Amino acid sequence: MSTTLTDRPAAITRDAIRDLYDDYYGALDEVRLHDWPEFFMQDCLYRVIPRENFEAGYTLSTMQAESRGMLKDRVTGLTRTQMYAPRYYRRFPTAPRIVGEENGGVRTRHNLLLVQTLIDKPSEIVLSAVCHDLIVADEGRLRFAERVVVFDSEMLPNSLVYPV
């Protein structure tokens, strides 16, 4: 993913939002992990959080990052230090719903199913979630200022390896 800098920030249209999600999930499904942090603002909030924590007002998350740097560190940790069985992740998002505006950004919601396939195993659902995103125009493209993935799943099948 190349970042093109233009003077005019991209307009946050319904089409542009749709393109953002297509690109985002495309990059993740194809495991282009190094492209992933670029979908976020430098200062951002990323959380994959159990629903019970979210509803209780806890911020403790299964995955968390508070900057693009931390997202890059997640990729580094994953690609250079972690050990895990090979697998495919595939994400099944529903169409985004625009739920509000905030400081020139747009808040969206959509449901997400994350399915994994391990060698010799039937495919299984890793999590079922609703994504609370805040999309902003940044450096001539759309990016996430916030992405909070609240998952219903009570018991993750072992580990959550790749980002959501």
Place this chain on the structure above:
Amino acid sequence: MTIPVRPPEGRLWPVDADAAVPYWVYSDPEIYAEELRKIWYGPHWLYVGLECEIPNVGDWKTATLGERPVVMVRSAQNEISVVENRCAHKGVKFCQARFGHSEELICPYHQWSYALNGDLQGVPFRRGVKRQGGMPADFDLKQNGLTKLRVEEVNGVVWATFSEETPAFRDYLGEKFWKHYTRVYDGRKLEVLGYNRQHIPANWKQMQENIKDPYHAGLLHVFFATFGLFRADQKSAVDIDDEGRHGILISRKGEQEKTEAMADIRNFQGDLVLEDPRVMDVVQEFPGEETVGMITIFPSVILQQQVNSLTTRQIVPKGPDGFDFHWTHWCYADDTPEMRLRRTRQANLFGPAGFVSADDGEVLEMTQQGATPSPDAHMILQMGGRAIESTDHQVTETAVRGMYRYWRKVMGL
């Protein structure tokens, strides 16, 4: 009546008894059933939860001990009860939510109602309707309550046991482990930061072994090794109790540098730097120089103090080849906002997506995959020799040997 267990037909214990354990311990259904009876429902204290999870009278939390569902409930101002979540009438698991609050415990099926401490209070139609039906005259409410477990609340943690023979909690830990325990659970009020829950498709003992095995930590966990959080060349120790059932790994944080000891770690990433190192912003907060104290309390829980990350990790066995792992991340109630944030950030290292804990979940699943099909083969537990004793280094499997010696004694094998 207890049926004596023998190794399953045709399966033997290896000759090198203390330093080898056969793989059928991970997969045999009869052995698993015996473990439930003799270990989980036997003379052992099991972790139920934190006292701060149920602050008010009538607050309850459900949990599973062994395979049995229970309710931990604040039954009076200064009293916590743990009762089986199984209606005395027909066995309904009457509490379905994780948390709740109620004046009494009521089963939805025929509405038998129980006091918060488990006493049966009322049975609808007990005297019949229009003189028809009803319970026999000799039906005694007192004889038909919920099963009450023995309970001890110890510095914010609630423990329960099904057995009358379990010694007092402090004696169960032993003085040495009482000291380790009270280093972190020192009587200060605790507060929950959040939960993580995962199912790990491996035998429950593997989780205990994993934390009793410091030798893997500097090798498997490249993230730890790289950033000096847990390394083979650090000053460290393994302590075990006299019975061999509980263990602790003690370690000191080192620097991120390439030393001689790192040469054995094939995938050490000496050049790795973090873009945003706030996740590694560690402060020393406990007495002494140790930065890590990982306690295994047999059989149900791991009490984690890894730098500033504090968790209880409860093991809930689900058959011989899987267990649920419930993480409760906590802080002290009087922590500053900065400290809470620091602990929350460090949670990225642990849990189902943790930079180090994900490795453990994955490798335990792989162990189960390799071991199950070959029950008669056995593991080699000779690192650090064959002895079962505390050590002042971590290049050892001593605590794993200790656990199996205790396990064999309890299981009568």
